[in-house]
Amino acid sequence: MAADTGDYPSFTFGEGLLDTVTLDRLATQRVMPRLSTDPEVLNVINTSAQHVVNLLENEGKIYGVTTGYGDSVVRAVPPELVAELPLHLSRFHGCGMGRFLSPEETRATLAVRLVTLVRGWSGVSMELVELLANMLRLDILPRIPAEGSVGASGDLTPLSYIAGALAGERDVLHKGQIKLSREAFAQEGLKEITLRPKEALAIMNGTSVMSALAGLALEQSKRIAAAATRLTSMCSLGILGNTRHFDERLFNAKPHQGQMLIAKRIREDLAPMQENHEATRMQDRYSTRCAPHVIGVLQDAMPMLESVLNTEINSSNDNPLFDPETGDVLHGGHFYGGHVCMVADTLKTQVANLADLMDRQLATLVDTRYSNGLPSNLTGATGARAPINHGFKAVQIGVSAWTAEACKLTMPASVFSRSTECHNQDKVSMGTIAARDALRVNELTAQVTAAHMMAATQAIELRLNEGELTDVMVGPRVLNQMEKVREVVPFIAEDQPMDKMLRELTDKILTGAMDVTF
Structure with missing residues (x-):
């Protein structure tokens, strides 16, 4: 991530714990986000992503990667369709309703999800972590409907709007305008990602919206x-x-x-x-x-x-x-x-x-x-x-x-x-x-x-x-x-x-x- 601007203090994701006081300040942009450059932190993230690759190659069966989701776990996904499954997860959960989260609430949600992913237990790529961190830094805010989560299997539907945005498919608020995320990324010199096996699930299957709010x-x-x-x-x-x-x-x-x-x-x-x-x-x-x-x-x-x-x-x-x-x-x-x-x-x-x-x-x-x-x-x-x-x-x-x-x-x-x-x-x-x-x-x-x-x-x-x-x-x-x-x-x-x-x-x-x- 780019260096901080202005005189605001910063919080470095991957180094230290995020408390509610700092979360509130990140949400209101009184604290600026940074992503750790510590080799040990980055190595844990990369190793976690490689575990998914290794398991897929050696065992050939991972929940939510080669199987359907939830009750559909008994449904096997053919190898040629595994790469498409994450995007489908983000798409069929695109049914949120109600008001959209405010910019402050959305920043808090991005921050809480980023904290989880940098811990290295989720199997996501460094590319995803960096794009999510840049979304928070550059204030590229997914339009997240507030309603549609029952709060177990995580905040699947609201978090799907982050997953979809990372893939370039969802609306975001950027510089006061609503636009497609890939357009906002292009304006900031970024590019959407292709969600890898398990990555949509890693983004969506957690408590980040409720914890942020x-x-x-x-x-x-x-x-x-x-x-x-x-x-x-x-x-x-x-x-x-x-x-x-x-x-x-x-x-x-x-x-x-x-x-x-x-x-x-x-x-x-x-x-x-x-x-x-x-x-x-x-x-x-x-x-x-x-x-x-x-x-x-x-x-x-x-x-x-x-x-x-x-x-x-x-x-x-x-x-x-x-x-x-x-x-x-x-x-x-x-x-x-x-x-x-x-x-x-x-x-x-x-x-x-x-x-x-x-x-x-x-x-x-x-x-x-x-x-x-x-x-x-x-x-x-x-x-x-x-x-x-x-x-x-x-x-x-x-x-x-x-x-x-x-x-x-x-x-x-x-x-x-x-x-x-x-x-x-x-x-x-x-x-x-x-x-x-x-x-x-x-x-x-x-x-x-x-x-x-x-x-x-x-x-x-x-x-x-x-x-x-x-x-x-x-x-x-x-x-x-x-x-x-x-x-x-x-x-x-x-x-x-x-x-x-x-x-x-x-x-x-x-x-x-x-x-x-x-």
């Missing part, structure tokens, strides 16, 4: 959890709440580590308020008082989820595998995405809980029965114009709708296994569906987060305007967060459409551009 969802979830923590501090300020709910002694008495961390962050946010204000209520509502207990569940689960996903990303997960040292053929089920499904199902449940938490906090801010003196619906209008202004009334309704939809998607996908492919694939993971669900739950929850961020900023500013809070009481961390919100959203004094602001904030939350620091 779940990896991006996990990194988004971290950002949402951080935002929910900061918003709890802001909500507590907005309602002039009781800062002592986050006392360190309380959380030492129930020492879940993630929960303790969330409480610590809120406590530090609210330290200026605690020093300068005594709460009038003994106990605030659960959505404020118990926020560390809600956010803390996700925070405590995150290290385990991240560890499981990192293991999956850096695994050999197609079938069959070839021992790089001996060439022995190992038939198994590493294409099964159960671990990824568990990560995604867990993420979507816990993130939807954050949507529900923030929905309740926002409802507290807009309702005069519970807001401790804030104007109805947080309207900034006063005097004669107050009767026609309704502030955040419709936004709160929208938040309720987005929260309901997020919660609806939390049904675990793993329990909906469907027997398919003539009952050969009779127990499947549904990991790809779970990963897509997790991304959608994140999107909905980020919309809730954006609305709450606008409302909480408005609430604190209203208190500041009335002299019920001062800059000293609010403190530098929350004031800094408010300044970031105000770069997108003005103080809402008169009713106005908020959809564009909501969309911009939502995008910033999901991508990390709305930085939340502690």
